[in-house]
Structures are given as C-alpha cells and as structure tokens.
Amino acid sequence: MNFTLHQLQVFLKVSETKSITKAAEELFLTQPAVSIQLKNFQDQFDIPLTEVVGRQLYVTDFGQEIAFAAQAIIDQVNAINYKLAAYKGQLSGRLKIASVSTGKYVIPFFLSGFLRGNPQIELKLDVTNKAQVVRSLVDNEIDFALVSILPDKVPVHAVPLMENRLVLVAGRDFQPPLGVSGIEIFQYITLIYRESGSGTRLAMEGFLNDHKVPIKKMLVLTSNEAVKQAVMAGLGCSIMPVIGIKNELKQGDLKVIEVKGLPICTYWNLIYLKSKRLSPVAEAFLSYLDREKNTVIEQNFQ
Structure with a gap:
C-alpha cells in the first residue's frame, strides 16, 4: 500500500x-x-x-x-x-470559527491582520446558518462563533465586535401606495424572509411581533444573497443587515424604506463556551481583537 x-x-x-x-x-x-x-x-x-x-x-x-x-x-x-x-518561535496551530451567513461580510476583516502576522496559523472558517453555528459550538467543534443574536441556554463568553443594523429595503423601482407610510407599509408588500434558524429572521420576527404587524404575503429564501437578488428583482421587500447591502444602496439598486422602530440594532459578537479551554492560538486571537478591534472598524466599516 x-x-x-x-x-x-x-x-x-x-x-x-x-x-x-x-x-x-x-x-x-x-x-x-x-x-x-x-x-x-x-x-x-x-x-x-x-x-x-x-x-x-x-x-x-x-x-x-x-x-x-x-x-x-x-x-x-x-x-x-x-x-x-513553535520550536522556531512562531505561533502555530489551527483556528476554527463558524459564522452565520451574513457574518461573511464582517469576520474576514477581523482575521486578515491576525493571519498576516501569524502565517503558520491554519484557519478553518465555516459560514452557515445560526442553528448550525450554535450546534457546532455546543458540540465543541470550533473555537469561536460569530453571531448577531446570542444563543439561549448556552453558557458563553461574548466579545462584542461592532453594531449590526437591519433596515427595510426595496428595489429601485418600488413605489409605496399613495398615502401609505410607516408601519402600514407592511400590509401592502410581499415580505421576504430568511429560513428558520437565521439570526436575521429572528430579529425580523421579533420586530414584527413587538409591533403587532400583520403580514399579508411572504416568501422564504435560504440565503442573504438570494434575498438581496429577489428584492432587487422586485419580488418583494425585506428587513436586511446594512453590512450586506451597502454597495447596492450606494449604487441605487436598493433603497431604504423609513419605518418607525427601524433600524433594528443588534451587535456582532464573537462567542465561545464558558467551559472551553482555549488553545494558545485562540488566546492570541482574543488578544489581537482587544488591541486592534477599533482600528479594524475605523478602516473598514465607517
């Protein structure tokens, strides 16, 4: 053999x-x-x-x-x-992170400087929905998880990274019915949801429930990119994180519909189990974030 x-x-x-x-x-x-x-x-x-x-x-x-x-x-x-x-004095090992799908617009910027400074580190990054991210965390398959809504009933330490704002958006050609504005708009639009288990969907449903908003029509799509394309194509409106649509907003392909109570403001958090024994690489990454987090935000997310 x-x-x-x-x-x-x-x-x-x-x-x-x-x-x-x-x-x-x-x-x-x-x-x-x-x-x-x-x-x-x-x-x-x-x-x-x-x-x-x-x-x-x-x-x-x-x-x-x-x-x-x-x-x-x-x-x-x-x-x-x-x-x-390690014998040569270089930090080495594997860093394992799972991120919710919208986090793909965030986590690379917090990793790039750390990995450039430590080229011997191997990164394993899994981008999936919130339910799978939490499952990987609970099963101790990863060092850290990036989420915008902290999981229930899972004892974790959370490192806040940056604000996550969600707004109601429509395609460039959308025109609200004459005389309709604010929260009433939801009665006249098709609302596009993410799939069950998505952090964006949980935040959206929380807003709708708190404001007792009746939904007449809805679609369900399984990724942030699919929702974005559907909104741009005029299939409906959606509540989406600004971080994932900033280019489309600048180019005018999407536009924000002003509604009282929006934007929804959550926080991107890097979380890890309280019972987790962090590796030297994971400890070094936390130290890097403590030193460089604000610089990363200023350079990439202003």
Whole structure:
C-alpha cells in the first residue's frame, strides 16, 4: 500500500462533502484532478470506499472507517508542523470559527491582520446558518462563533465586535401606495424572509411581533444573497443587515424604506463556551481583537 498524504486529504474532503465537485472547489483543484486522486487511492483497497446511487455519491461503511483514520493521520502531520513552527518561535496551530451567513461580510476583516502576522496559523472558517453555528459550538467543534443574536441556554463568553443594523429595503423601482407610510407599509408588500434558524429572521420576527404587524404575503429564501437578488428583482421587500447591502444602496439598486422602530440594532459578537479551554492560538486571537478591534472598524466599516 503506497498512498500519499495528498490522496488522504482528497479522500477526506470527498467524504466530508459527498461530492467530487464540492471537494474540488474547497481544495482549489479541478474535478478531473480530484477524480484521479480518488481513483488512485481506491485502487489500493479491495473494498469500495464510495459508491454512486443515481447521481449521489455515498461513502461506504468501510470508507467511513478509512476517512476516520485519514483524519487522524492528517491531524498528526499538522501537529508535527505546529511543533516545528513553535520550536522556531512562531505561533502555530489551527483556528476554527463558524459564522452565520451574513457574518461573511464582517469576520474576514477581523482575521486578515491576525493571519498576516501569524502565517503558520491554519484557519478553518465555516459560514452557515445560526442553528448550525450554535450546534457546532455546543458540540465543541470550533473555537469561536460569530453571531448577531446570542444563543439561549448556552453558557458563553461574548466579545462584542461592532453594531449590526437591519433596515427595510426595496428595489429601485418600488413605489409605496399613495398615502401609505410607516408601519402600514407592511400590509401592502410581499415580505421576504430568511429560513428558520437565521439570526436575521429572528430579529425580523421579533420586530414584527413587538409591533403587532400583520403580514399579508411572504416568501422564504435560504440565503442573504438570494434575498438581496429577489428584492432587487422586485419580488418583494425585506428587513436586511446594512453590512450586506451597502454597495447596492450606494449604487441605487436598493433603497431604504423609513419605518418607525427601524433600524433594528443588534451587535456582532464573537462567542465561545464558558467551559472551553482555549488553545494558545485562540488566546492570541482574543488578544489581537482587544488591541486592534477599533482600528479594524475605523478602516473598514465607517
């Protein structure tokens, strides 16, 4: 048996994504390159590692055991690299962060300077919805989570980063009915929601419930980008974070509808479990934020 570390990494990514296409994207490889490495790895085993049913790729029970072993090997290789960097006096290790989807407009700016100053650190950043982010935190799969609404019943430490403002927006051609303004506007529009579990949706529903706003028509879409495109296309209006639509507002593709009680103001918080024993890398990142947070905000979010 003569498999390579690269083949282990490719097979592990395929087993995680259940897709050659997605594995290729995340590894920055072409699909043929991933397929070749997967085949070369499979040829060293008499038992199938994967199987395709219909058009869906599945990992066999034996393949799952090999994936578990592959992860252990890769972790050990990473540990060797971290120890070598530490011996040279460099901060090294892995920083694992999960962010709610709108946080993708925020967290990179707080990471870039830290990673430039510590090139031996490996970043794993997962961008998903709030429910999955909290699940990853509770399961101790990550060091930190970026959220705009703190989770209930989960004991966490929170590091406030910056304000998050949500406003009611419409497409450039939207015209409210004659004589209708303020909170009454909700009776005449199709309101576009994010999916259940989204922090933006929770904030929106909180506002609507507090003001006893009746909703006549609604659509549900599964990403901030999908909502933004739908609003620009004139399918309806939505309450959205300014951070994710600032370019569209500047260009006039979206416009803010003034409503009493808006904007909703929450805060982007980097959170971690109170019971979490932070790694040296995680501790260093917190120290970096304490020193540089205000500078990052001034340079990127004014």
